[in-house]
Amino acid sequence: MELDSKCPTGPIETRWDRHRFNLKLMNPANKRKHTIIVVGTGLAGGSAAASLAELGYNVKCFCFQDSPRRAHSIAAQGGINAAKNYHNDGDSVYRLFYDTVKGGDFRSRESNVYRLAQISLNIIDQCVAQGVPFAREYSGYLDNRSFGGAQVSRTFYARGQTGQQLLLGAYQALERQIGAGQVEMFPRTEMLDLIVVDGRARGIVTRNLITGKIESHLAETVVLGTGGYGNVYYLSTNAKGCNATAIWRAYKRGALFGNPCFTQIHPTCIPVSGEYQSKLTLMSESLRNDGRVWVPLAKGDVRPAAKIPENERDYFLERRYPSFGNLVPRDVASRNAKMVCDEGRGVGESGLAVYLDFSDAIQRLGAPVIKERYGNLFDMYQRITGEDPYKVPMRIFPAIHYTMGGLWVDYNLMSTIPGLYVIGEANFSDHGANRLGASALMQGLADGYFVLPNTINDYIASAKLEKIDDSHPAVKETEAQTAGITMRLLEIKGTRSVDSFHRDLGKLMWEYCGMSRTAEGLQHALSKIPEMREQFWHDVKVLGAGEELNQSLEKAGRVADFFELAELMCLDALARNESCGGHFREEYQTAEGEAARDDDHYSYAAAWEFRGVGIPPTLHKEPLSFEYVHPAQRSYK
Numbered sequence: 170m171e172l173d174s175k176c177p178t179g180p181i182e183t184r185w186d187r188h189r190f191n192l193k194l195m196n197p198a199n200k201r202k203h204t205i206i207v208v209g210t211g212l213a214g215g216s217a218a219a220s221l222a223e224l225g226y227n228v229k230c231f232c233f234q235d236s237p238r239r240a241h242s243i244a245a246q247g248g249i250n251a252a253k254n255y256h257n258d259g260d261s262v263y264r265l266f267y268d269t270v271k272g273g274d275f276r277s278r279e280s281n282v283y284r285l286a287q288i289s290l291n292i293i294d295q296c297v298a299q300g301v302p303f304a305r306e307y308s309g310y311l312d313n314r315s316f317g318g319a320q321v322s323r324t325f326y327a328r329g330q331t332g333q334q335l336l337l338g339a340y341q342a343l344e345r346q347i348g349a350g351q352v353e354m355f356p357r358t359e360m361l362d363l364i365v366v367d368g369r370a371r372g373i374v375t376r377n378l379i380t381g382k383i384e385s386h387l388a389e390t391v392v393l394g395t396g397g398y399g400n401v402y403y404l405s406t407n408a409k410g411c412n413a414t415a416i417w418r419a420y421k422r423g424a425l426f427g428n429p430c431f432t433q434i435h436p437t438c439i440p441v442s443g444e445y446q447s448k449l450t451l452m453s454e455s456l457r458n459d460g461r462v463w464v465p466l467a468k469g470d471v472r473p474a475a476k477i478p479e480n481e482r483d484y485f486l487e488r489r490y491p492s493f494g495n496l497v498p499r500d501v502a503s504r505n506a507k508m509v510c511d512e513g514r515g516v517g518e519s520g521l522a523v524y525l526d527f528s529d530a531i532q533r534l535g536a537p538v539i540k541e542r543y544g545n546l547f548d549m550y551q552r553i554t555g556e557d558p559y560k561v562p563m564r565i566f567p568a569i570h571y572t573m574g575g576l577w578v579d580y581n582l583m584s585t586i587p588g589l590y591v592i593g594e595a596n597f598s599d600h601g602a603n604r605l606g607a608s609a610l611m612q613g614l615a616d617g618y619f620v621l622p623n624t625i626n627d628y629i630a631s632a633k634l635e636k637i638d639d640s641h642p643a644v645k646e647t648e649a650q651t652a653g654i655t656m657r658l659l660e661i662k663g664t665r666s667v668d669s670f671h672r673d674l675g676k677l678m679w680e681y682c683g684m685s686r687t688a689e690g691l692q693h694a695l696s697k698i699p700e701m702r703e704q705f706w707h708d709v710k711v712l713g714a715g716e717e718l719n720q721s722l723e724k725a726g727r728v729a730d731f732f733e734l735a736e737l738m739c740l741d742a743l744a745r746n747e748s749c750g751g752h753f754r755e756e757y758q759t760a761e762g763e764a765a766r767d768d769d770h771y772s773y774a775a776a777w778e779f780r781g782v783g784i785p786p787t788l789h790k791e792p793l794s795f796e797y798v799h800p801a802q803r804s805y806k
C-alpha cells in the first residue's frame with residue numbers, strides 16, 4: 170500500500186494556505202444535504218461537531234458519558250500553547266514549530282507541525298471570544314507560563330483547570346448547535362464498530378449504554394475524536410473510561426494504525442501507593458515552573474527532606490541539563506527520575522519517587538502567590554497523600570499519560586479508509602515520538618475548529634456516494650457482528666473479573682513496553698499477551714445481561730480490545746530498533762544515557778495494517794523528510 174500523506178510542498182509558511190485554496194468548497198445550501206457523524210465530545214470532537222454544524226452540515230454527535238462536557242479533556246490542568254509572543258521573549262510561529270519537531274525527536278511531519286504552530290494563534294483568539302477565562306496579568310494581557318521543552322513562556326492557562334474551561338467553551342458552541350437542531354446529540358452511546366460500504370466509511374454501530382440496544386447510524390463521513398489509549402496500561406493518568414475501542418475497531422476495518430508504541434510517560438504524577446489502586450493522578454507540568462526536582466545525593470538516605478542539607482541534595486535535572494533545568498521535556502525528565510530511583514536514591518516508602526520542592530519559590534514569592542498559581546493542585550495533592558506541599562516537598566514519579574500513536578491520517582486528517590477522519594489524541598499526527606506539554610489541547614482544538622472544517626468539504630464535494638439505509642447488507646452484517654461479540658462476552662461466565670485481567674495486562678505492558686524497553690522484554694511480552702488473551706476469552710466473568718445498563722460488559726469489550734492493541738504496541742516497539750522520544754530501547758542509547766536515534770533506518774512513521782487477530786500485521790512506512798529543522802541529537806544541556 171502506498172501511503173500518500175498529501176502534504177503540500179513549497180515554502181512551509183504558505184503550505185496550509187495554498188493547500189486550502191486548492192481544496193474544493195461546498196455551497197452552504199448543499200451542506201444542509203449532508204450528514205457527518207462525530208464520535209467524541211472532548212476538545213477535538215466537541216470543537217469539530219460545533220464547527221461543522223456552524224458551517225451548515227447535519228451532525229450526529231456521540232459520547233459515552235452522560236453529558237458531552239464530561240469528556241476526559243475536562244481533566245487537563247496545565248495549559249495550552251500558542252506562539253503569541255505576548256512576553257516578547259523571542260517566541261514565534263517558527264520557534265513553536267522548531268520546538269515541536271525537535272521535542273518529538275524528529276519523528277513527525279514538518280508540514281503538519283508548522284500548520285499547528287500557525288493555527289495556535291487563532292485558537293487563543295477564538296477561545297477568548299468564547300469567554301474562556303484565561304489567566305491575565307495586571308495589565309490585562311493574557312498571562313503565560315513555561316512548559317517543558319521550551320525556553321519561552323507560551324502556555325496560556327486558567328489556573329489548573331485549563332481543559333475544563335476550554336471544554337466549556339467548546340461545549341457552549343456545541344449546545345448552541347444542539348439547540349438550533351443542527352446537531353443531534355447521543356450521550357451514553359458507545360460506538361462499537363465502523364460501517365464500511367464499498368471501501369468508504371458510511372456509519373457506525375452503537376450500543377445504547379442505558380438500554381443495551383444495538384443500532385446503526387449512517388452518514389456521508391465519520392469523524393473519530395475518541396481520545397487516547399493510555400489505559401491499556403491499566404494505571405494511567407487518563408480518566409477510567411478512556412479506551413481504544415472506536416479506533417481499534419476502525420483499525421480492524423482497514424484504517425492503518427500509526428506509531429502504536431509511541432506513548433508518553435509524564436514525570437510528575439503521584440506515585441503508586443498500593444496493589445488495589447485503579448487510577449493515577451497527575452500533578453501538572455506547570456508545577457515545574459516553580460518546583461525543583463531533587464533526590465538525596467547518597468543512596469538509601471531515609472532522612473525526611475527537611476533534614477537533608479542543601480549540599481547533600483542532587484538537583485539532578487538542573488545538574489545534567491543546565492539550559493532547560495527542571496523544564497526539560499517529559500521523556501527526558503521521566504527517564505532521569507527512573508535512573509536515580511534505579512540507583513537506589515528514590516524517596517518515600519517504595520523508593521519509587523523523587524521530590525518536587527517548592528520551598529525556594531515560597532521563600533522568594535510567598536505562599537499566597539504559589540497558592541494563586543497552583544492552589545487547586547496543592548489541595549488535590551494534600552487530599553490524596555495527606556501531606557501539605559506548602560510545608561514538605563511533593564513526592565512524584567512518572568506514569569503513563571498520553572499516546573502519540575493513533576490512527577494514521579494524511580494532511581487532511583483522513584485515515585486510510587476514505588471518509589473516515591480522525592482528530593485529537595485519537596490520531597497519530599503531530600507530536601512524533603514525544604509530545605511537548607500543553608500541545609495536546611492545542612492540537613485537539615486546531616483539528617476540530619480549524620483543520621477539519623476546511624478539509625472535509627473536499628471529500629464530501631468530490632465523493633460520489635450512493636444513498637444507503639439500514640437494510641444495506643454491510644449495515645446488517647456489522648450490526649450482527651457487534652451483537653455477536655456482546656453475546657460471546659456474556660456467555661463465557663468464567664471466574665475472573667474484567668479488572669483482574671486488565672490489571673495483569675497493564676503490569677506486563679508497564680514492565681516490558683513502558684518507560685524503557687528491550688528486545689528480550691518485548692519478545693517475552695509478545696509470548697505472554699496471546700496466552701493472557703486466550704485466558705480472558707475463556708475465563709472472564711461478565712455479570713448481567715446485554716439489554717440493560719451493564720458496566721461490566723462495557724469494560725469487557727474495551728479490555729478485549731486492549732489485549733489486541735497491546736500486542737501491536739509491542740510489535741511496533743520491537744520493530745523500531747532505535748530510541749526516540751518516549752520510545753526508549755535500552756540497547757540504543759548514547760554514552761550519556763540519552764535516546765540514540767537511527768535516522769538512516771527509522772526516519773519513518775510506522776503504519777500497521779490489520780490482517781486478523783493472531784496474524785502478524787503488515788508494516789507500511791511513511792518516510793519523513795526534514796527540510797527546515799535538521800535532525801540532530803536532541804540536547805537540552
Ligand SMILES: Cc1cc2nc3c(=O)[nH]c(=O)nc-3n(C[C@H](O)[C@H](O)[C@H](O)COP(=O)(O)OP(=O)(O)OC[C@H]3O[C@@H](n4cnc5c(N)ncnc54)[C@H](O)[C@@H]3O)c2cc1C
Nearest residue numbers: 209210211212213233242247248360396593594607609610
Ligand atoms: C490528567 C491530565 C491532564 C492533562 N493536561 C493537559 C494540559 O494541561 N495541556 C495539554 O495540552 N494536554 C493535557 N492533557 C492531554 C489532553 O487532555 C488530552 O490529550 C486531550 O484532552 C484529548 O482530547 P480529545 O478530544 O482527543 O479526547 P477526549 O477528551 O478523551 O474525548 C474523547 C471523547 O470520545 C468519546 N468516546 C471515546 N470512545 C467512544 C466510543 N467508542 N463511543 C462513543 N464515544 C466515545 C468520549 O465519550 C469523549 O467524549 C492532559 C491529560 C491528562 C490525562
